[in-house]
Amino acid sequence: MPADLALRRSDGAIAPDAEPEPAQPGAPHEGEGEGEGEEEEAERPWEESDFEPFPSSIEPKGYFADGGVTYKVDKTSSAQVVCGFVAEPIAEIVTILDLDHHERRERRLVVRYTLPTGQQHTVTLEPAGSSGDVTSALLRGVPSDLARASVVRRRDVALAASAFRSPRFETVVRVRQCGWLPDKTFALPGTDVVDLQHVSELPGARLWEIPSVLDLRAAREGALALLEVCASAPIEVIAPVVGTVFAAPIFRGEDHLAARGFATLVVGPSQRGKTTLVRSACGLLGRFDQQPGCVATWMSTFTSLEQALHAYRDLPVIIDDFRETDGEARETFRRLVLALGDGSGRGRTGLSAGGARVTRAFQLVALLLATGEQSIDDDAAIAGRIVEVTARDIDVARLLEIAPEQRHAMPHTYAAYLAFLSALPEMYWSAQRDAMRALALELGSSESRAAENLATVVIALNIVTDFFNVTFVGNPEITGPWQEFMVGFRLRLPEIMREHARRVREEAIDEVVLAEIARGLCVGEIRLARLPTGRAAPPDARGKLVGAYDREKIYLQPDIITRWVSDQLLHAKRRCASLGRKTLGRALAARAGVDGDFRTQRMIEGKVQWLWPVPRSGLSDVWQGLLDDVSWPDASPGYVRRRRRCP
Numbered sequence: 001m002p003a004d005l006a007l008r009r010s011d012g013a014i015a016p017d018a019e020p021e022p023a024q025p026g027a028p029h030e031g032e033g034e035g036e037g038e039e040e041e042a043e044r045p046w047e048e049s050d051f052e053p054f055p056s057s058i059e060p061k062g063y064f065a066d067g068g069v070t071y072k073v074d075k076t077s078s079a080q081v082v083c084g085f086v087a088e089p090i091a092e093i094v095t096i097l098d099l100d101h102h103e104r105r106e107r108r109l110v111v112r113y114t115l116p117t118g119q120q121h122t123v124t125l126e127p128a129g130s131s132g133d134v135t136s137a138l139l140r141g142v143p144s145d146l147a148r149a150s151v152v153r154r155r156d157v158a159l160a161a162s163a164f165r166s167p168r169f170e171t172v173v174r175v176r177q178c179g180w181l182p183d184k185t186f187a188l189p190g191t192d193v194v195d196l197q198h199v200s201e202l203p204g205a206r207l208w209e210i211p212s213v214l215d216l217r218a219a220r221e222g223a224l225a226l227l228e229v230c231a232s233a234p235i236e237v238i239a240p241v242v243g244t245v246f247a248a249p250i251f252r253g254e255d256h257l258a259a260r261g262f263a264t265l266v267v268g269p270s271q272r273g274k275t276t277l278v279r280s281a282c283g284l285l286g287r288f289d290q291q292p293g294c295v296a297t298w299m300s301t302f303t304s305l306e307q308a309l310h311a312y313r314d315l316p317v318i319i320d321d322f323r324e325t326d327g328e329a330r331e332t333f334r335r336l337v338l339a340l341g342d343g344s345g346r347g348r349t350g351l352s353a354g355g356a357r358v359t360r361a362f363q364l365v366a367l368l369l370a371t372g373e374q375s376i377d378d379d380a381a382i383a384g385r386i387v388e389v390t391a392r393d394i395d396v397a398r399l400l401e402i403a404p405e406q407r408h409a410m411p412h413t414y415a416a417y418l419a420f421l422s423a424l425p426e427m428y429w430s431a432q433r434d435a436m437r438a439l440a441l442e443l444g445s446s447e448s449r450a451a452e453n454l455a456t457v458v459i460a461l462n463i464v465t466d467f468f469n470v471t472f473v474g475n476p477e478i479t480g481p482w483q484e485f486m487v488g489f490r491l492r493l494p495e496i497m498r499e500h501a502r503r504v505r506e507e508a509i510d511e512v513v514l515a516e517i518a519r520g521l522c523v524g525e526i527r528l529a530r531l532p533t534g535r536a537a538p539p540d541a542r543g544k545l546v547g548a549y550d551r552e553k554i555y556l557q558p559d560i561i562t563r564w565v566s567d568q569l570l571h572a573k574r575r576c577a578s579l580g581r582k583t584l585g586r587a588l589a590a591r592a593g594v595d596g597d598f599r600t601q602r603m604i605e606g607k608v609q610w611l612w613p614v615p616r617s618g619l620s621d622v623w624q625g626l627l628d629d630v631s632w633p634d635a636s637p638g639y640v641r642r643r644r645r646c647p
Helices: 134-140 145-149 154-163 216-230 235-247 274-284 302-311 327-342 396-400 404-422 426-443 449-471 476-506 509-523 558-572 581-595
Strands: 063-066 069-073 079-083 086-096 105-114 120-124 170-175 263-267 316-322 347-352 355-361 367-372 386-390 526-530 544-549 553-556 600-604 607-615
Touching: 063 154, 069 086, 069 154, 079 154, 086 154, 105 134, 134 154, 216 235, 216 274, 216 396, 216 404, 216 449, 216 476, 235 263, 235 274, 235 367, 235 386, 235 449, 235 476, 263 274, 263 327, 274 316, 274 367, 274 396, 274 404, 302 316, 302 327, 316 327, 327 367, 386 449, 404 449, 426 449, 426 476, 449 476, 509 526, 509 558, 544 558, 544 600, 553 600, 558 607
Parallel strands: 086 170, 263 367, 263 386, 316 367, 526 544
Antiparallel strands: 063 069, 069 079, 086 105, 105 120, 347 355, 544 553, 553 607, 600 607
8 A cells, every 4th residue: 555545444553654565456465364353453532333345235246357457247258348447446534524523424435546557556536426426436536548438338337346346445534633532532633544635735734743652851841942932921921822722622622621712812013023922832733933833824715714723623723914904804803703702613505406405514623823913902792702912022032042952842742731631530620610610700700701711721721730740740940930930820810801801891892982972962062863854953952963863773974973982082081092983983884784784874954964873772771861752753852952960
């Protein structure tokens, strides 16, 4: 078998890489029956009783091969040519598409083609269609157009291939995701059992390099390099980044922490060292200190990033260079973070005999590490699913001085960490889940996404502390600095959570704007005309006209309201950071588009204007009593009356 296949037999053993001697199809192989079946059967990570080899029931007879040509013996005992090649199935690859749903599988035949010239080619065929048409796949795999054109009868090609099935035919099981297997082993990227060809064209797909063989000496060197990375930035900057890397294998499993997904976003201007810091921390996963230094960038499409977060299951995925000014990247960021927090991506619909049906919806089962120059500051739903870190005081020179041999040893530390996790009992995980819920309640509330995300990071770092104490016992140069790091992080934790909670509250920009409008209405600085009305403003009207309202909605004039709110927030200093009109406009436009109406036209005091409609049903309590709903006919005053108490 060719070395590039590295097939796994159904008993879990790896097939040898050496090419076996060519054998006549149907003839016994050398050494068969001598000493085989004596090796100890390995433990199987999943049930394979339903992995039936090709074919399942057909046992054709009357086919033979001679000189690279397939013949069939007819009823008169004369030989007829079937095709000018010989197809010998030597293996079947069963690929599990989703490790959380083992029933999603794909089957591929590995066929050795022999041509009349004596040349042999081993080809992995494409999966058969839904109708089970193996013949078309066999013909597409023929390495010669002339041999393919020599087919006399298509049906005989598949029957002859079934007759020529190799006596060493084996069933190979592969997976199309990384992550934990049922036997508590971890499927690592780059290993033979993991097939990630569908994401192999991502820029950083070849940077993963977590070893499958444990080396404790190299793990110690990698731990020292990790401590250098942790010492190169303030605790509140580096701890969430490192915590996300270590939380990825344990955040979502019901037998682990059972937490929801989130993204960690490192924000800061260029030349602050944020990308260097993240790439250095992700040296635990492979050669991410090299270019491109990330799995992908935000210039990639949403579909490709969704595939990455599905394929690299139970691992952190690094996506670099988010820029809010890039509208397409901004929308991709929003959609991906929302899908990650909800755990499910976009559903796909296909057509079948029964009509349209949902074919698949990818689960996003990784954590996201991102860098960018700006954060999304107008969406509370996004802010609640992000652990945001502001890059500052990063010692880039110290990061670059880490020796290459120490950097290359960091993946051994992560491999030792995975081995440590696989040996932990259920009692340990139950205690960690209880601790995470208690910490989330202490930091915020049981329903706070921000508190849960930060609690997940903290518990992951606590587990790393246990890992260091067990694995590197007798190495105070590792355990000592790490204990100091954790003590400092716990002391800063309340301040970090307060800052994060304040940011989440303030980034509900639509609510900020609507609350400011309610305040202006209350004190008489602005007014809303009551619809329907087509006449001029009443003589006793006070304040700037910014829109109108009816029984169901309020209607806001885009230019006037964003200018007024921006000026109010800037001069009154009711918010720590100034808001631009574009930010306010995007927030109100998103609020207006909830019901599908982004803009609408209404006549206000004799003028037809484009307005943003905002449903009144979603307004907060500060609007209570501000809008006059009494005596709705046109005799109404047409403006909002001044109230005594401000919200």
